Amino acid sequence: MKDVLGYYRILKVSPLANFDEIKHSYRDLAKMWHPDYNKSQEATDIFQELSVAYEVLSNENSRLTYDILSSVYRKDNYPDLDTITPFTDGQDGVAVRAVNLREVRAWFGGYRCSNTPKTATYSHALRLEAKTAVLNWLAGWWHPKAFFENMRSLYDNFKYPVLSRESLRILLHNMIAYAKSNHPVLAAKCGQQALKLASPEEQNMITAFLDKLNVKASCPPPWQLLGLRLSQLLIPFFLAVILLFPAAGNYLNLSEAELWGLFAKEDKIDYYQQVNFGDGQQSVDDVVVGKIMSIPVDKSDNSKLYHLSEESKIMYGPSEDFDVIKTLPAGTTVRLTGYTPDNVWARIMIDNGETGFIDYKKIEQGIGKEIPFGSSIIE
Numbered sequence: 001m002k003d004v005l006g007y008y009r010i011l012k013v014s015p016l017a018n019f020d021e022i023k024h025s026y027r028d029l030a031k032m033w034h035p036d037y038n039k040s041q042e043a044t045d046i047f048q049e050l051s052v053a054y055e056v057l058s059n060e061n062s063r064l065t066y067d068i069l070s071s072v073y074r075k076d077n078y079p080d081l082d083t084i085t086p087f088t089d090g091q092d093g094v095a096v097r098a099v100n101l102r103e104v105r106a107w108f109g110g111y112r113c114s115n116t117p118k119t120a121t122y123s124h125a126l127r128l129e130a131k132t133a134v135l136n137w138l139a140g141w142w143h144p145k146a147f148f149e150n151m152r153s154l155y156d157n158f159k160y161p162v163l164s165r166e167s168l169r170i171l172l173h174n175m176i177a178y179a180k181s182n183h184p185v186l187a188a189k190c191g192q193q194a195l196k197l198a199s200p201e202e203q204n205m206i207t208a209f210l211d212k213l214n215v216k217a218s219c220p221p222p223w224q225l226l227g228l229r230l231s232q233l234l235i236p237f238f239l240a241v242i243l244l245f246p247a248a249g250n251y252l253n254l255s256e257a258e259l260w261g262l263f264a265k266e267d268k269i270d271y272y273q274q275v276n277f278g279d280g281q282q283s284v285d286d287v288v289v290g291k292i293m294s295i296p297v298d299k300s301d302n303s304k305l306y307h308l309s310e311e312s313k314i315m316y317g318p319s320e321d322f323d324v325i326k327t328l329p330a331g332t333t334v335r336l337t338g339y340t341p342d343n344v345w346a347r348i349m350i351d352n353g354e355t356g357f358i359d360y361k362k363i364e365q366g367i368g369k370e371i372p373f374g375s376s377i378i379e
Contacts, residue, residue, distance in 0.1 A: 001201065002070040004078055007053035015067070019058065026054040061212065065176055068205050072169035079173065085181075086174040089121045090366050091302050093174050094189045095220040098166035099125045099228075101132045102153035104140035111146035113153070117163055119170055122223050126231045129161055133232035154232075161228035168197040172206070179213060188217035196222070292318070292347055294338040299379045304336045306348070307368025314356035318345035325356040331368035334358075335377035351375040 001015040008015045011025050032038065033046045056062045069078065086093035098117040105112045118128055133154065140150035171194035178187035191210045195203055295304060310330045316322040318340050328334075328350065337355055338347035346360045353376035371378055 001067060004070045004073060004075045005066070006075075007057055007066065010049050010053040011057065019060075022054070022057050026050060026058070030054075064205060064209055064212075068172055068202075068209060069176065071202050071205070072165070072172050081176075081180065084173070084177045086177040086186075087119045087170050089119055089124055091305075092121050093178070094186055095121050095193075096170060096174070097122075097125065097223060098163040098170055099128055100157055100160050100163050101128060102136075102156050103132055104136055104146055104150040104153050106140055106143035106146035106150070108142055111140075111143040111149070113146075113149050117166055122227075125161070125223075125228060129157065129228050130231040130234055132157060134235055137235035158229050158232055161225055161232075162223060164197050168194055168202075171197070175206075175209065179209075184213045184215045185217045188213050188215050189220060192217065192219040292338045293341060294347075295336060297335065297337055297349065299335075299377065302367070302378070303365075305367050305377065306334055306336050306346075306363040306365050308332045308334070308358070309362050309364050312358050312362045314348070314350065314358055316356060318347075318357045322357070325354060326350075329369075333368045333371050333377065334363065336363070349377050351377060 003009055003015055008017070011022060011029065013021055013025050017025075029050050030047065033043050033050060035044050035047060038047075056066050065081070073079065087096060089096050096119050099120050100115075101118055102115045103113070118125075120128055136150055136154055136157075140153065141147055171190045175187045175190035175194060178184070178190060188210055191206050191213075195206055198206055298304070308328055308330050311327065312330075313327050314325040316325055332350075334348040334350055336346055337349050339345065339360065343360055345357045346363055347355055347357055348363070349355050351372055
């Protein structure tokens with residue numbers, strides 16, 4: 001068990017000492033170093049250190065918190081428990097990990113290597129891993145010394161897409177931060193995920209912490225590392241397609257244009273609904289609810305709040321052919337309530353409670369401009 005701030009050392013006890021041993025040792029040392037009895041210049045400082053160490057280790061909860069954080073932090077980066085806040089990816093601090101992102105950027109005059117892990121949710125990690133791999137494939141070879149560095153980076157990012165110890169540190173940090181901010185369910189979810197990355201000794205401490213929370217919480221699904229690895233193979237995949245495409249055409253006895261046509265054909269989703277009347281006449285109804293993937297409206301769920309990346313028209317339906325409800329400025333915060341099966345259009349709710357459709361590419365997750373008082377999109 002680690003003692004990163006030296007509290008056990010200051011009290012001259014083992015990290016396995018019981019509370020009576022800690023109490024007796026503190027009393028003996030306090031008598032020795034109390035400024036009223038010890039007139040040495042260092043007495044005051046040592047007595048203050050003894051008091052701080054005893055305050056932490058004499059309390060079961062604060063001692064357990066100290067032991068947990070000591071297992072994943074060093075002295076130089078140990079968090080201040082008075083101001084501790086969770087690490088998040090936007091608004092989610094429960095299902096986050098440390099994503100491995102080794103980068104190499106090379107040019108004919110030199111090269112640069114960096115390794116800066118990012119705290120991200122799984123969906124964000126997929127994008128980060130793919131982007132890093134593509135840039136390494138495109139811009140990591142243009143210097144002789146960078147060649148092997150880039151090979152190493154591509155290999156490490158593929159084999160170890162998630163950093164286990166760094167992810168454990170983030171989850172334990174968030175567990176304690178959520179517990180201190182009176183969010184025991186979120187704390188429990190972080191702790192349950194941390195158990196899967198911890199050593200047996202760390203698991204015992206985490207279990208003891210979860211027992212003190214005394215709440216029931218479902219554990220988020222585990223990360224699928226295969227998906228992260230496959231997201232890094234975009235460039236090799238396209239290279240393989242380019243190399244194998246002519247051979248496939250020769251084998252099928254098709255021209256290149258005909259071969260592309262096999263993949264280019266795509267049925268456009270028709271969101272209009274034909275309505276037949278009893279007299280044999282027909283009309284077109286632009287009610288499209290049945291073909292939209294709906295998201296239940298929970299106004300307490302801030303993860304479904306998005307904002308407009310640019311000034312945009314809100315349409316009555318998922319097509320430019322529909323009428324415009326209104327035009328909203330960039331940064332306007334809206335609530336996502338659904339999307340089309342092809343992920344081209346998003347259905348959103350605006351402040352007055354109306355729902356409409358917007359190009360999915362024009363919204364970004366998270367709150368933009370301040371939400372007006374009385375808005376229908378949030379509690």
